[in-house]
Amino acid sequence: MTEFFHVIPPDQFVEMLGRFPKLPPEPVGLDKALNRILAEDIIASEDLPEGARSTVDGFAVRAEDTFGASDSNPALLRVVASIPMGMIPDFTLGAGEAAQIPTGGFLPCGADAVVMVEYTNSTGADEIEVTRPVTIRTNVLEQGEDTRSGEILVAAGKRLRPQEIGFLAALGVTEIRSCRRPRVAVISSGDEVVPFDRTPGPGQIRDANGHAISALVSAWGGSPLQFPIVPDNAQEMTVTVKSALAQADVVTLSGGSSVGTRDLMVDVISGLPGVEVFAHGIAIRPGKPTLLAGQGDKPIVGLPGHPVSALVVAQVFLAPLLLHLQGGQLRKGPPGRRGKAVLGTSVHSTIGLEEYVRVRLEEGAGEDPTAYPVFGKSGMLSTLVKADGIVTIPMNVEGFSKGESVEVIYI
Amino acid sequence: MTEFFHVIPPDQFVEMLGRFPKLPPEPVGLDKALNRILAEDIIASEDLPEGARSTVDGFAVRAEDTFGASDSNPALLRVVASIPMGMIPDFTLGAGEAAQIPTGGFLPCGADAVVMVEYTNSTGADEIEVTRPVTIRTNVLEQGEDTRSGEILVAAGKRLRPQEIGFLAALGVTEIRSCRRPRVAVISSGDEVVPFDRTPGPGQIRDANGHAISALVSAWGGSPLQFPIVPDNAQEMTVTVKSALAQADVVTLSGGSSVGTRDLMVDVISGLPGVEVFAHGIAIRPGKPTLLAGQGDKPIVGLPGHPVSALVVAQVFLAPLLLHLQGGQLRKGPPGRRGKAVLGTSVHSTIGLEEYVRVRLEEGAGEDPTAYPVFGKSGMLSTLVKADGIVTIPMNVEGFSKGESVEVIYI
Numbered sequence: 047m048t049e050f051f052h053v054i055p056p057d058q059f060v061e062m063l064g065r066f067p068k069l070p071p072e073p074v075g076l077d078k079a080l081n082r083i084l085a086e087d088i089i090a091s092e093d094l095p096e097g098a099r100s101t102v103d104g105f106a107v108r109a110e111d112t113f114g115a116s117d118s119n120p121a122l123l124r125v126v127a128s129i130p131m132g133m134i135p136d137f138t139l140g141a142g143e144a145a146q147i148p149t150g151g152f153l154p155c156g157a158d159a160v161v162m163v164e165y166t167n168s169t170g171a172d173e174i175e176v177t178r179p180v181t182i183r184t185n186v187l188e189q190g191e192d193t194r195s196g197e198i199l200v201a202a203g204k205r206l207r208p209q210e211i212g213f214l215a216a217l218g219v220t221e222i223r224s225c226r227r228p229r230v231a232v233i234s235s236g237d238e239v240v241p242f243d244r245t246p247g248p249g250q251i252r253d254a255n256g257h258a259i260s261a262l263v264s265a266w267g268g269s270p271l272q273f274p275i276v277p278d279n280a281q282e283m284t285v286t287v288k289s290a291l292a293q294a295d296v297v298t299l300s301g302g303s304s305v306g307t308r309d310l311m312v313d314v315i316s317g318l319p320g321v322e323v324f325a326h327g328i329a330i331r332p333g334k335p336t337l338l339a340g341q342g343d344k345p346i347v348g349l350p351g352h353p354v355s356a357l358v359v360a361q362v363f364l365a366p367l368l369l370h371l372q373g374g375q376l377r378k379g380p381p382g383r384r385g386k387a388v389l390g391t392s393v394h395s396t397i398g399l400e401e402y403v404r405v406r407l408e409e410g411a412g413e414d415p416t417a418y419p420v421f422g423k424s425g426m427l428s429t430l431v432k433a434d435g436i437v438t439i440p441m442n443v444e445g446f447s448k449g450e451s452v453e454v455i456y457i
Numbered sequence: 458m459t460e461f462f463h464v465i466p467p468d469q470f471v472e473m474l475g476r477f478p479k480l481p482p483e484p485v486g487l488d489k490a491l492n493r494i495l496a497e498d499i500i501a502s503e504d505l506p507e508g509a510r511s512t513v514d515g516f517a518v519r520a521e522d523t524f525g526a527s528d529s530n531p532a533l534l535r536v537v538a539s540i541p542m543g544m545i546p547d548f549t550l551g552a553g554e555a556a557q558i559p560t561g562g563f564l565p566c567g568a569d570a571v572v573m574v575e576y577t578n579s580t581g582a583d584e585i586e587v588t589r590p591v592t593i594r595t596n597v598l599e600q601g602e603d604t605r606s607g608e609i610l611v612a613a614g615k616r617l618r619p620q621e622i623g624f625l626a627a628l629g630v631t632e633i634r635s636c637r638r639p640r641v642a643v644i645s646s647g648d649e650v651v652p653f654d655r656t657p658g659p660g661q662i663r664d665a666n667g668h669a670i671s672a673l674v675s676a677w678g679g680s681p682l683q684f685p686i687v688p689d690n691a692q693e694m695t696v697t698v699k700s701a702l703a704q705a706d707v708v709t710l711s712g713g714s715s716v717g718t719r720d721l722m723v724d725v726i727s728g729l730p731g732v733e734v735f736a737h738g739i740a741i742r743p744g745k746p747t748l749l750a751g752q753g754d755k756p757i758v759g760l761p762g763h764p765v766s767a768l769v770v771a772q773v774f775l776a777p778l779l780l781h782l783q784g785g786q787l788r789k790g791p792p793g794r795r796g797k798a799v800l801g802t803s804v805h806s807t808i809g810l811e812e813y814v815r816v817r818l819e820e821g822a823g824e825d826p827t828a829y830p831v832f833g834k835s836g837m838l839s840t841l842v843k844a845d846g847i848v849t850i851p852m853n854v855e856g857f858s859k860g861e862s863v864e865v866i867y868i
Contacts, residue, residue, distance in 0.1 A: 073812040076653070077683075080672045093839075095662070131689075131718070132649025136660040141612040148717065150649070150762065152660055165788040184575045199840065207868070208676060208771075209841035212669025212764055213655040216662070216838055236560070238543025244485070249563055251506070251627070258623025261491045265619060278542075306559060307542070351561065353623055354840075360619075383794030383867070386825065401818075414797065426510045427605040427627055430620035431611065456794070457618070 053327035056200050056400050060378045060422040062324050063344050063367045066345045069226040079206050083373040088199045093190035098153040102185045105144040106157035107360035112179040120175035127225040141269030160185035160288040199302035217368050225373040232259045235276040253301040254353040266368045284313045291341055300356045308335055311348050315339050329398045331360035353427050358402050383456040394445035404433035464738035467811045471789045473735050474778045477756045481638040490617050492636040494784040499610045504601035509564040513596045516555040517568035523590045531586035571596035636784040639679040642701035643670045644710030648686040665764040666711040673771050677779045689718050694725045702752055711760040711767045719746055722759050726750050741811045744770035764838050769813050772868050794867040798828035807855035814843035
């Protein structure tokens with residue numbers, strides 16, 4: 047161990063991620079903006095709708111003309127017009143008058159409500175009976191009721207869903223601004239690691255980390271740049287990391303689960319010009335030997351070599367870093383779905399380490415699901431495949447009892 | 458109305474979606490397989506790990522040599538070798554012997570456990586004291602313990618997450634098979650509808666549906682093909698739908714929120730050669746005027762014209778259809794995150810309609826969030842933007858009371 051092994055609490059680690067500034071904003075066409083995070087508030091430049099519109103098929107009326115109407119005592123109204131879709135009527139509706147109107151049609155002046163066609167009877171060519179009263183604004187969407195000019199439509203920091211895309215299209219927003227998607231260098235190291243399409247020799251293993259981390263980067267909005275596998279050699283690792291820093295916004299390395307290889311990674315990273323090392327480890331399990339460094343604005347994350355540890359750390363810390371760089375809120379843990387579950391068995395942890403227990407969920411009928419820890423040694427990738435989520439046991443907690451309600455983060 | 462307006466319950470509608478067969482499988486490179494659904498089980502062709510490996514840095518030992526060891530009475534062992542990473546040792550460990558081993562290193566014959574380096578003291582060049590006993594298999598991942606040759610690694614129907622990608626890479630799976638992603642034609646119609654980049658004239662509105670539905674299609678694994686807006690004209694609509702059926706696996710139309718336009722859409726679709734109409738409406742709110750038809754294996758979904766209704770129907774019925782065509786499980790409702798919430802106010806519904814109430818959530822401290830219905834008329838797109846999810850009120854239920862626990866589907 048060439049340096050003091052500086053292990054910090056997970057919350058402090060997340061705080062340190064916040065020191066890296068978000069990436070510069072770029073214009074993004076609305077049709078490519080799904081899941082992008084808004085860099086700026088979007089302000090409405092017009093009212094939506096532009097005038098009062100009907101929300102049903104029926105007749106535009108003056109509400110007071112229908113007061114007291116019923117099946118036995120209908121209100122008689124004279125039909126003076128049929129309003130076509132997409133036209134602003136150029137007449138004023140007078141007392142005792144009605145105008146046929148389609149869903150989405152614009153109300154004429156004078157009209158202040160719409161009677162659904164179901165509550166009318168046609169009694170002649172130009173006459174209807176209204177059998178139910180309506181109050182002012184019934185079945186009407188007023189001008190600016192959906193959105194008023196000058197209002198914030200969607201606030202900065204929001205990740206755009208299909209409904210925001212539709213809403214912005216309705217208001218003529220064809221382009222938004224969003225922080226650039228981070229380019230993330232993904233480097234796997236280890237003399238024994240071979241590419242996934244090669245048959246390993248005796249004692250060799252295929253690169254699982256490179257592919258898993260690249261997939262995770264894609265899942266959270268980054269663009270992975272997967273580098274060739276680096277042997278345990280300071281010179282080659284230095285060349286690769288330098289090249290990665292030149293091309294990428296974030297550099298991730300994995301490997302170095304054994305003390306010797308880890309030392310090599312620490313030495314190489316801390317020996318690079320302008321690099322500051324912030325943490326040599328996190329008080330978590332799995333994933334303790336995680337390194338955080340930076341060269342200027344570029345974070346360098348040294349992940350553990352064990353695929354399970356590397357992937358857990360990537361879920362809990364790398365995914366939030368990627369969202370933070372895109373302008374999202376920095377929050378520990380995988381940014382995905384969270385939900386409650388009831389523990390099916392007790393789980394234990396070590397005081398002083400925050401533990402991430404992989405669990406599989408069994409759905410109950412309408413109730414919260416039951417969470418069972420996935421059986422298997424920590425090094426087994428199959429445990430993550432069998433897991434639906436993770437349960438966090440805080441640093442100062444010894445564990446949770448069977449039957450306790452816990453939060454599950456879906457992974 | 459030219460045909461009997463055949464409204465069916467939502468569950469029957471979902472069942473009808475199941476009549477459309479999934480798309481043919483295609484090979485997908487592992488690095489492009491994130492979120493793809495496996496078309497076939499993947500069977501392990503080898504053991505993982507290929508031999509017993511250490512899960513810690515330490516010393517490979519015969520466990521029985523450490524029995525009874527303690528700080529005051531350590532076991533003395535002779536260090537006979539240092540096992541390098543990525544090598545299968547060619548010697549056999551004898552009684553009273555130990556071999557230094559890195560995390561991930563392969564155990565020599567004769568060794569059946571590993572002592573962590575923390576529980577050893579070096580007492581000479583070739584000698585260590587072991588201060589804690591280990592039992593057989595301690596800190597060892599046995600051959601085939603993660604996965605055994607012949608086992609199902611990942612089952613058909615599973616949507617691949619980063620951990621499955623990593624796991625499959627570790628086992629040398631470079632390609633998977635997955636049903637083709639559906640190409641989805643997205644057609645907006647209406648005389649009053651103009652493209653989102655054009656300033657609407659009086660009474661015109663911009664196309665929100667085309668963009669929202671396309672984004673939703675992308676979100677659930679399909680490729681949207683957005684068609685030019687079609688006017689309310691039977692001949693033009695027929696030409697467009699025919700062209701869409703020739704190019705796409707699924708055709709969606711939106712528009713026809715008013716009775717006249719709806720009739721036109723129904724006439725055009727039912728008039729196409731070989732088209733069967735399965736439903737003219739669903740007993741839901743919003744979204745009742747939804748059409749389901751098919752030409753051979755190709756579903757045709759007529760969405761309501763109202764953007765809010767169109768998007769709700771797309772979330773609840775189109776997203777599951779897209780996943781079903783990709784080989785996923787057919788299940789009503791947006792396939793996303795679900796969770797419990799407590800109602801902040803009572804909500805009411807009409808018997809005979811399944812109602813989708815848009816809600817926003819306020820997080821409580823550690824408790825389930827509180828769900829409040831989003832205020833605003835049903836036609837307002839802003840209500841969907843303000844919503845975090847929807848609460849379903851079943852057909853035979855009048856509503857839920859304030860304080861009741863309900864399921865929220867995040868949208």
